[in-house]
Amino acid sequence: MRLNGVAIDETFAEAFPMKGTRIVITAHRPAWAMHAAVAATGFATSVIACGAEAGIERVLAPEETPDGRPGVAVLLFSMSTKELGKQLERRVGQCVMTCPTTAVFAGLPASAGEALPLGRNLRFFGDGWQISKVIGGARYWRVPVMDGEFVAQESTAMVKGVGGGNLLLLADDTDAALAGAEAAVEAMRRVPGVIMPFPGGVVRSGSKVGSKYAALPASTNDAFCPALAPLAAKTELDAGTRCVMEIVIDGLAEADVAAAMRAGIAAIVGRGADAGVRRLSAGNYGGKLGPFHFHLRKLAPEGSEA
Amino acid sequence: MTYRLTLRRPPPLRLDMRALQPARAAALTAAELGRLELPSGCGTLALAEVFDIAPAGTEALVVEGDLERLDFLGAGMEEGTLELHGTVGDALGLGLRGGAIRLDGSARDLAGCAMSGGAIEVSGDVRDLAASALPGDLDGMRGGRFVIHGDAGARLGDRMRRGTLVVHGDVGEFAASRLVAGTVALGGRCGAHLGYGMRRGTIVFGGAAPEPGPTFVPLDSDIGVFWQLLARELEGLGGAFAGLARRRVERLAGDLSVRGRGELLVPK
Numbered sequence: 191m192r193l194n195g196v197a198i199d200e201t202f203a204e205a206f207p208m209k210g211t212r213i214v215i216t217a218h219r220p221a222w223a224m225h226a227a228v229a230a231t232g233f234a235t236s237v238i239a240c241g242a243e244a245g246i247e248r249v250l251a252p253e254e255t256p257d258g259r260p261g262v263a264v265l266l267f268s269m270s271t272k273e274l275g276k277q278l279e280r281r282v283g284q285c286v287m288t289c290p291t292t293a294v295f296a297g298l299p300a301s302a303g304e305a306l307p308l309g310r311n312l313r314f315f316g317d318g319w320q321i322s323k324v325i326g327g328a329r330y331w332r333v334p335v336m337d338g339e340f341v342a343q344e345s346t347a348m349v350k351g352v353g354g355g356n357l358l359l360l361a362d363d364t365d366a367a368l369a370g371a372e373a374a375v376e377a378m379r380r381v382p383g384v385i386m387p388f389p390g391g392v393v394r395s396g397s398k399v400g401s402k403y404a405a406l407p408a409s410t411n412d413a414f415c416p417a418l419a420p421l422a423a424k425t426e427l428d429a430g431t432r433c434v435m436e437i438v439i440d441g442l443a444e445a446d447v448a449a450a451m452r453a454g455i456a457a458i459v460g461r462g463a464d465a466g467v468r469r470l471s472a473g474n475y476g477g478k479l480g481p482f483h484f485h486l487r488k489l490a491p492e493g494s495e496a
Numbered sequence: 497m498t499y500r501l502t503l504r505r506p507p508p509l510r511l512d513m514r515a516l517q518p519a520r521a522a523a524l525t526a527a528e529l530g531r532l533e534l535p536s537g538c539g540t541l542a543l544a545e546v547f548d549i550a551p552a553g554t555e556a557l558v559v560e561g562d563l564e565r566l567d568f569l570g571a572g573m574e575e576g577t578l579e580l581h582g583t584v585g586d587a588l589g590l591g592l593r594g595g596a597i598r599l600d601g602s603a604r605d606l607a608g609c610a611m612s613g614g615a616i617e618v619s620g621d622v623r624d625l626a627a628s629a630l631p632g633d634l635d636g637m638r639g640g641r642f643v644i645h646g647d648a649g650a651r652l653g654d655r656m657r658r659g660t661l662v663v664h665g666d667v668g669e670f671a672a673s674r675l676v677a678g679t680v681a682l683g684g685r686c687g688a689h690l691g692y693g694m695r696r697g698t699i700v701f702g703g704a705a706p707e708p709g710p711t712f713v714p715l716d717s718d719i720g721v722f723w724q725l726l727a728r729e730l731e732g733l734g735g736a737f738a739g740l741a742r743r744r745v746e747r748l749a750g751d752l753s754v755r756g757r758g759e760l761l762v763p764k
Contacts, residue, residue: 216721257724258741293721321757323679323698323722324658326729330722338718341725 191487195463196470198486203356203451204474205482208243208267209274210351210442211306212297214250215286216261224249226292227262229285234266234277235388236438238397238408242277243267243353243440245385256295257341263297265385267353267440274348275306283312287333287340296346298442300328303349309333309342352482355439355447357454358396358414358471360431366466367433368392370458374437377457383446384439396436399475411473426471436473444482452489459491498522499529500552503561503582507546509537510585514568516543518557518576518595526551554579556598563601570597573614589616590630592640602646611659612639621646624668627661628654635676637661643733650687653680656697664702664735672699675758679726683736694751694758700726702736705762712750712760719747723761 191198215230217223227246234244243266250261266281268274286294294308309331313320316333322344323330329344357374361367375391378384386392401409412418413426414434427434437454441447458467472486499521512535521529530544543549552558556577559569563582570578571590580588580599588603592611602620608627626648629636636655647665657676662683669687672680675694683702690706691699727741743763750756 257721258728259721259724319757321696322677323726325679325725330725332719332722334717338720339722341721 191490193459193490196459196468197463198455198459198490199469199471201472201486202474202477203354203472203484203486204477204480205352205354205356205444205447205484206480207482208237208269208351208353208440209271209348210265210267210353210440211274211278211346211348212247212442213264213266213278213282213308213346214255214261214295214297215264216250216255216257216259216293216295217289218259218291220249220260222289222291223260223262226286226289227264229289230281231264231266231387232285234281235393237267237269237353241268241273242281243385243387244277244281245387245440247382247385248379257293259293265383265440265442267351267385267387271304271306271348278306278308278346279311282308282342283315287312287315287335287342290337293341295343296328298347298349300345300347302347304347305345306348308344308346310344312340312342315340349442351440351442352444352447353440354480355441355451355482355484356396356473357437357439357451357486358473359435359437359458359467360414360427360469360471361433361435362430362466362468364433367435370461370465370467371435371437373461374454374457377453378437378439378450381446381450381453383443384441384450386437386439386450388438391437393436393438394434396434396473398473399479414471428469431469447482448484448489451484451486452491455486455489456491498552498554498557499526500550500558500560501543501547502550503547503559503563503566505546506562506565507536507541510565510567511536511541511546512568513566514571516557516559516569517573518570518578519574521557522576564604570595570616573597583620588618588622589614589642592616605649607644608637608640608642608661610635611637611642615641615643617643617645619645621665622648624649625651625654627652627656627659637678647684653678656680662730662733662737664733672697675699681730681733681737683733691751691756691758691760693754693756695754695756697758698726698761699758700730700740700761701763702730702733702740706760708748708750708760711753711756712748713752715747715749715759717747719745726761727763 231244247263255261313331321332371392396411397408532543533540556579560581563584567585588607607622627637635657638657643662650668652671664683666684673692675697677697748760
């Protein structure tokens with residue numbers, strides 16, 4: 191299948207169930223909400239070693255937040271309920287509570303899923319001066335801090351999300367690969383309910399499962415490394431592909447990840463093969479490991495076949 | 497099905513209405529409901545002896561008439577809706593756990609006393625000790641939502657621990673005395689000794705600001721986030737609370753005589 195000159199492989203991205211949640215961080219000024227969100231989602235690119243995958247979903251206008259201040263919506267994913275709870279508590283405790291003027295709220299309705307502690311344990315920072323308040327059925331904690339008080343909702347709902355949706359961009363060279371990846375990420379960021387957890391949304395060290403070294407759970411995706419194209423036992427690359435970038439997507443629901451992949455594919459196809467990204471592929475493990483399969487050709491825009 | 501119970505005439509003695517529960521009544525036939533025994537004086541009266549029973553076209557169990565000698569209406573209710581027309585006796589919604597009571601009229605003492613859930617709305621006044629504790633109990637109202645559109649008597653919300661208590665009119669002396677926690681919103685004027693011995697909890701004023709006692713101290717730290725959360729919720733009550741979120745708020749802490757960490761919120 192070739193759309194606007196861009197070849198779309200007959201393959202699928204294989205994704206896994208993850209536990210995920212959304213939190214809303216607000217602050218006196220937009221910049222401080224962003225500082226907190228950036229810090230809280232730092233070092234959260236892959237569960238392989240970070241414990242969580244996290245990112246900024248979008249910026250919120252004052253009229254969209256519970257307290258009428260500017261805010262940022264953040265998504266956080268992990269492999270287990272226990273790990274997600276631990277990561278959430280640490281990140282909010284160290285990166286949001288510490289950031290001037292911030293407050294933190296659940297970003298999903300309580301009915302969406304199991305409650306995950308948000309302010310429930312952070313309140314003890316108040317050393318007995320913390321105040322609990324139930325407003326409109328939700329409990330909030332008010333912890334006195336040096337700039338006033340830190341308000342945190344007691345808990346946020348956890349949902350079964352989808353992690354590891356992905357798109358591989360096969361390009362002529364570094365410039366073309368970066369430009370294509372940037373355009374695709376920009377389009378995907380407009381989709382609600384998803385994050386692209388890697389730096390700038392893009393990963394260049396895509397991995398395969400396992401390694402020749404017993405201690406490593408993952409290692410370089412040799413089938414997509416241009417340097418190994420003539421050497422490795424199996425390569426997926428054609429001659430002329432000198433640079434490959436991967437975009438990984440985590441979403442609160444399967445449909446969100448599919449929508450993001452659809453937006454990314456459309457962005458690449460819209461730019462056309464002449465922009466340098468000549469082929470789209472995806473990473474999978476034969477379909478036996480992950481229950482979610484996103485077939486690229488089913489997500490491709492219709493009517494532009496050429 | 498639901499019923500409309502019309503009191504024919506006031507009973508000769510006070511009538512204990514605890515047995516009349518909307519959810520249970522809905523499962524009975526009119527004849528069975530008529531045989532429901534209601535304690536009165538040293539004996540009991542069958543419900544049909546004092547009420548006319550008719551089907552009601554509403555979701556609620558409706559009770560109407562001169563209800564002044566009827567005590568414990570909706571007491572201990574867990575579900576369903578009870579709609580009352582007329583002035584009722586003592587202990588309306590005593591120990592309410594769920595469901596809703598709507599009273600078109602006024603109530604006497606102990607309304608909503610020891611309630612732990614559900615909702616009570618009174619269009620008229622309540623007398624003393626509304627939302628307070630039963631004698632010997634450590635906690636008064638400990639959950640739910642209680643809205644009084646008229647005035648309230650003395651000792652409103654005594655020992656209250658949780659939930660939201662709203663009075664649109666004036667309140668008597670010792671309002672929110674010994675408050676343990678929860679939210680009390682007052683739209684009118686307050687009697688003397690407001691928040692006497694309150695330990696925690698929040699009292700918000702929609703209307704006239706009270707003269708706080710000497711055991712309350714002003715605080716001027718920023719509570720903007722919490723105020724917006726609370727004010728936006730209370731705005732829905734209307735009346736003196738309309739537009740609350742747009743007003744600046746002053747905060748006082750107390751009652752310091754009991755090392756209280758409660759607060760009075762006075763919008764400007």
